[in-house]
Amino acid sequence: MANIIRKIKWFIIEHRVTYVIMLFLLLSIAFISLTPAYVLGFAIDTVISGKLNESTLVMIVGALVLLPVSRYALSFVYNYLSNKTAQTLTFQLRKRYLSHLFEMDSKFFELYDKGDLISRVTADLDSITQAASSIMEGIIFNVGVILFAIGVMGFSISWELTIISVTIMPIGLTILNIIRSKKRKYVKIHREIYAEMTEKVLESVEGQKTIRAYVQEENDLDKLKDAIDADIESWRYIVRYESWFNPLFEVVYGIAYVLAFVFGVYFILESKMSLGQLITFVSYVGMLYGPIIAISTIFTQINNATISIDRYDEIMTQVPEVHDDLTSKDIIDFKQIRFENVTFLYPFDKQPVIKDITFEINNGQTIGIVGPTGSGKSTLIRQLLREFNVTQGQIYIDNQRIDSYKIEDIRNLVGYVPQTHILFKRGVDENILIGKPNANVDMINKAIKIADFEKDLLFLQQGLHTMVGESGTTLSGGQKQRLSIARALIKEPEILILDDSLSAVDAKTEDTIIGHLIDFRKGKTNIIVAHRFSAVRDADVILVIENGQITQKGTHEELLKQDGWYKHQYIQQMTMK
Numbered sequence: 001m002a003n004i005i006r007k008i009k010w011f012i013i014e015h016r017v018t019y020v021i022m023l024f025l026l027l028s029i030a031f032i033s034l035t036p037a038y039v040l041g042f043a044i045d046t047v048i049s050g051k052l053n054e055s056t057l058v059m060i061v062g063a064l065v066l067l068p069v070s071r072y073a074l075s076f077v078y079n080y081l082s083n084k085t086a087q088t089l090t091f092q093l094r095k096r097y098l099s100h101l102f103e104m105d106s107k108f109f110e111l112y113d114k115g116d117l118i119s120r121v122t123a124d125l126d127s128i129t130q131a132a133s134s135i136m137e138g139i140i141f142n143v144g145v146i147l148f149a150i151g152v153m154g155f156s157i158s159w160e161l162t163i164i165s166v167t168i169m170p171i172g173l174t175i176l177n178i179i180r181s182k183k184r185k186y187v188k189i190h191r192e193i194y195a196e197m198t199e200k201v202l203e204s205v206e207g208q209k210t211i212r213a214y215v216q217e218e219n220d221l222d223k224l225k226d227a228i229d230a231d232i233e234s235w236r237y238i239v240r241y242e243s244w245f246n247p248l249f250e251v252v253y254g255i256a257y258v259l260a261f262v263f264g265v266y267f268i269l270e271s272k273m274s275l276g277q278l279i280t281f282v283s284y285v286g287m288l289y290g291p292i293i294a295i296s297t298i299f300t301q302i303n304n305a306t307i308s309i310d311r312y313d314e315i316m317t318q319v320p321e322v323h324d325d326l327t328s329k330d331i332i333d334f335k336q337i338r339f340e341n342v343t344f345l346y347p348f349d350k351q352p353v354i355k356d357i358t359f360e361i362n363n364g365q366t367i368g369i370v371g372p373t374g375s376g377k378s379t380l381i382r383q384l385l386r387e388f389n390v391t392q393g394q395i396y397i398d399n400q401r402i403d404s405y406k407i408e409d410i411r412n413l414v415g416y417v418p419q420t421h422i423l424f425k426r427g428v429d430e431n432i433l434i435g436k437p438n439a440n441v442d443m444i445n446k447a448i449k450i451a452d453f454e455k456d457l458l459f460l461q462q463g464l465h466t467m468v469g470e471s472g473t474t475l476s477g478g479q480k481q482r483l484s485i486a487r488a489l490i491k492e493p494e495i496l497i498l499d500d501s502l503s504a505v506d507a508k509t510e511d512t513i514i515g516h517l518i519d520f521r522k523g524k525t526n527i528i529v530a531h532r533f534s535a536v537r538d539a540d541v542i543l544v545i546e547n548g549q550i551t552q553k554g555t556h557e558e559l560l561k562q563d564g565w566y567k568h569q570y571i572q573q574m575t576m577k
């Protein structure tokens with residue numbers, strides 16, 4: 001419990017006034033809940049003793065009517081505040097989690113599945129916020145009811161009867177809590193299996209087109225069913241432990257009831273107690289049942305939430321390997337970038353993908369990068385985005401190590417068009433504006449022109465405002481590529497990286513875009529990774545990457561004079577035309 005409170009201490013402090021009001025409301029509701037039974041006992045004794053008069057009757061009836069009404073009013077206010085704070089807490093925890101994810105580097109995303117990350121911010125986070133609300137509501141209210149009830153039973157009715165009937169309850173409760181705490185390990189397993197199932201469902205939803213194209217619906221459903229079955233099975237263990245709970249406690253509680261009733265009748269016969277008092281007493285014993293069960297349930301919830309907190313914390317305490325420090329410098333422009341003996345190994349791989357790479361990029365140059373598939377071209381160029389730290393060697397910008405600059409500044413220098421195009425479920429214009437949110441219409445139009453997307457706009461029903469992405473208009477592969485290029489261009493980046501971004505456009509469109517880049521990006525740096533030689537033909541320098549190493553370097557003409565991969569592939573492409 002302390003763990004949960006510690007985790008959300010900042011939130012409690014921020015909303016302390018609301019919490020104090022809720023505390024006051026809960027104690028008032030607990031007190032009011034117990035009063036009608038007391039009034040009832042008093043009424044019975046007044047009737048039996050013949051002392052009932054008009055004013056006492058009005059008072060009794062008035063109390064019996066007003067108490068539930070005031071309870072309702074206080075509960076209404078409490079529930080409103082409680083729901084509001086729970087939602088605000090969920091929102092803020094989720095926001096913190098997502099902000100933290102944005103700070104993480106690529107290694108982190110290689111370590112955790114999407115489904116796992118989603119389940120931590122949904123199921124686990126819900127469990128934390130539920131427990132946080134329960135601590136307040138469940139413990140304060142129920143402990144309040146129990147203490148008030150025992151107080152009234154002991155002080156105003158009979159301590160002896162209270163001790164006889166109530167002391168047995170903690171014994172039952174202790175047994176139950178032991179059983180429930182053993183359940184914890186199954187909850188942990190369940191959470192992990194649930195995360196796996198989420199990942200599987202996500203994969204099926206994302207891959208539904210491929211699944212249908214290969215008529216793999218049955219197979220996929222079988223796998224999905226396995227994941228769901230595993231989830232149900234893990235939940236079954238938990239339910240088995242839960243099913244110990246109610247019957248066992250009811251036995252203990254039944255004994256308490258019988259003791260209260262038997263000894264109560266004895267005390268009446270001994271004239272130590274009135275009938276009205278016994279009715280009030282037995283009603284209070286009945287009223288203790290709910291709060292005691294509730295407290296035990298809350299402890300279970302807290303137990304589960306502790307597992308969820310561990311899972312949430314596991315993410316929140318991850319520190320990215322690529323991060324800024326206090327000495328990180330600003331950078332808005334550069335003269336030269338130098339790769340010096342750069343070797344890079346992906347976090348969970350055994351062999352480096354790029355090895356001992358040395359080359360320079362001068363500001364304003366266009367660099368072409370070609371090479372066989374899987375040779376390391378994307379990996380090489382993505383080092384400029386600071387997704388990972390290089391394994392050996394160093395990248396220098398104007399003679400300063402790249403990691404001495406602010407990560408955000410480095411990324412602001414670059415407009416990166418990746419191989420896989422991510423479009424958001426927004427309008428065409430909004431998708432482009434991600435590159436530069438404060439850009440005006442002229443800037444959008446210019447980016448669209450350079451990316452040669454103008455002609456496509458004519459076919460989109462609502463032009464720039466046409467919704468694209470998941471459930472919007474479906475764009476062709478080439479249109480998606482050009483939209484992504486426009487997004488990078490609107491940034492007017494110092495360095496534009498096209499990572500095989502012209503692969504889905506025809507040769508004429510490619511020519512147009514390359515021509516536009518030469519005209520509109522004078523003085524800026526372009527890096528073009530491509531399989532088609534026409535895309536890099538005009539580059540100032542072309543690098544040939546084979547098996548993670550630079551094997552050739554020069555202009556198109558220079559490379560054609562060398563007997564190497566470039567010339568062979570070029571001839572092959574030409575003869576295939």
Ligand SMILES: Nc1ncnc2c1ncn2[C@@H]1O[C@H](COP(=O)(O)OP(=O)(O)OP(=O)(O)O)[C@@H](O)[C@H]1O
Pocket residue numbers: 110346347349353371372373374375376377378379380419500
């Ligand atoms: N995130 C990753 N983790 C581990 N290995 C990776 C990762 N990304 C790429 N690789 C591996 O690195 C090697 C180089 O991949 P890369 O994408 O850089 O090649 P490429 O030359 O750009 O290929 P292509 O021309 O097909 O796009 C490949 O063997 C690939 O399997």
